[in-house]
Amino acid sequence: MRGNDLEVFTYKTEAKRLMVRPLKEEDYQGWYKGFNERMPSQHRHDPGKLDMSECTEEWFASLVHNHQKLAAGDDAYIFGVFHKESGGHMGMIDFSTLARNDFQWGRIGYTIHNQYWGQGYGREAVEAAMQIALTELGYHRIEAHINLDNSASIKLAEGIGMEYECTRKGFIYEFGEWTDNLIYYKNAVQR
Template sequence: MRSKNNIYLRQLEMKDASSLLDLKFRNRDFFQPFEPIRDESHFTLEGQEREIANGIQGALSDQSYIFGIFLKETDKVVGRIALTGIARGFFQNAYLGYYIDQEYNGKGYATAAVSLCLKIAFNEIGLHRVEAGVIPRNLPSIRVLEKAGFRHEGLAKTYLKINGTWEDHAIYAITAE
């Protein structure tokens, strides 16, 4: 899916593994305060291929959809966005997670990617609700969610183990209507 904001989303493919690895290496210190501690195998080509393979399998089983965020001009991967933990039935919900290369922060790419991902979630995948949790001190990510129309729903105490510490997360959500 393409955006007027110079980016597009597409599901990650095996050919993207080396670009994704490069992105993660260059941003490792930048991302770490907001991510789980990962085994060193994650930072290998094989680790990225496993992640992409899991994403492909997740889409085939309608459990998750993982997209690369690409620049239109160069097709360079500048981030990743995912809908995971998809619940069907009477819930029709997914969890949203994303990251953008530090070099491209502050240019509106994250907000554009979230907006594009929501169109896919609601119009193509048929979800009713998308939820995102964000560490309260991650103000740029909160701004992205608010600009994309998410509403603050509350605080989940000790929600996820991030960078070795159980962290509270502000819960944001948006529904199809």
């Protein structure tokens, strides 16, 4: 369906204050600054400040190329979130293909750098990116897999119209154990 060439990953969209688009090699300085200016971790689902010592321009160019390869294979579509006025890098959104054919099913992941929290950027970015996923990328169903105690992520999913479906028990191995996840979903509009 998608993913036969690298041109597949040129999709972008604008929101009121944000641009959501694939990373480009020339984004390195802004990308680095966005990650490097993160505050310390605010809760267990926030990695906070990261060790950026290995994130050279060469490393970043390889990252951009790998994002394109993932899109070309229809495995994942990874977008940067940028402030329209300043051009600053504010976070990332990704869509992973879970199944195609009769399902057209994907999973969304999202993160906004913690220095930008509490200003509605997450909702604005995810809402815009979902339009790409449910139209241009051809997904019929997008799921968010959310930790039971991640209230900010739950609020964001519900705020963009995703619906709670179920709790999957022992769904993902993280924090040294198999943890439960809430499953929220959104389907494309029926044609």
